[in-house]
Amino acid sequence: MVKSTFQALCITLALGGAVYTTGLAAAESPSETQSTQVSTPQEGQVSINSATAEQLAAGMNGIGLKKAQAIVSYREQYGPFTAIEQLKEVPGIGSALIERNSDRLKL
Structure with missing residues (x-):
């Protein structure tokens, strides 16, 4: 029981870290964001x-x-x-x- 809970916790942390890292990568690349915006002044x-x-x-x-x-x-x-x-x-x-x-x- 403890082993399966520990495995679930590890998977949750790994997935959360992946989502967090992906979010940071998207936030750090403004050139992609700017290219999709409407060209206004x-x-x-x-x-x-x-x-x-x-x-x-x-x-x-x-x-x-x-x-x-x-x-x-x-x-x-x-x-x-x-x-x-x-x-x-x-x-x-x-x-x-x-x-x-x-x-x-x-x-």
Whole structure:
């Protein structure tokens, strides 16, 4: 009885160590993690002056592809944004949406 309990304990420790080691190996190789991420600008921010509609939709909270396309269309028609607050001029974009995304946006 003691021998089987000891064997079970050894197997459990060996498997736990394998899982722990695998987790460390995955954590230590950020290049694999970075290659699977969506290509957005540094620090999780999205540029309202250079991002595509798809990047805007993926990087902003509460923005779907239709609103993102409206942002790109506005930018193409009137030129680059000079301030993030200027997004209010885009139809369908309000102050609350800008405030919600202020830390995700850059010019």
